[in-house]
Amino acid sequence: GQQLNQSPQSMFIQEGEDVSMNCTSSSIFNTWLWYKQDPGEGPVLLIALYKAGELTSNGRLTAQFGITRKDSFLNISASIPSDVGIYFCAGLLYGQNFVFGPGTRLSVLP
């Protein structure tokens, strides 16, 4: 079945630094989504991307839908302590269910 890879698996950064993470797949998707999950909570949608090449921002977050439709990246600028959590990418191919990546665990050091 379809699988997503996320890198890095985990990262430790200083408060104020920018963060970049990506998600890759061997198959194409029609929609890419980025979620954040806090410990013991359900995921919350951050950004949804609908077409290849699309670049979308949500506050300090920016995400892009790769031209090949097989990848996406998420950037967080000027990180703050509340950015701590697990970031999941998810791909959606029409007519099929979501596929979630394994997540990138972000820790922000004060």
Added chain:
Amino acid sequence: GAVVSQHPSRVICKSGTSVKIECRSLDFQATTMFWYRQFPKQSLMLMATSNEGSKATYEQGVEKDKFLINHASLTLSTLTVTSAHPEDSSFYICSARPVAGVVYEQYFGPGTRLTVT
């Protein structure tokens, strides 16, 4: 808006007993609800998709007789783990897609942590 609740948030049960988890969409109607399972430090794995008034569709490898799903109304779906065993211990998360929602739209509940002793 678009709030999904789950009850209970945590449950501990003895091996061999059954546990019911509720998923409710509080401020919208959901034709479709999804049930996921998440092991520690792992991703979400879709278990089943339930549509109001019809039988759930289970993913490959998920035992339908063990994980009973009922979606009796547009705001409530339940997952019953029957004859639970320690290996069923996990974090169970539901999500709901609004009736008029687009295909990617789903709102997640806060999850239920099940521990089977």
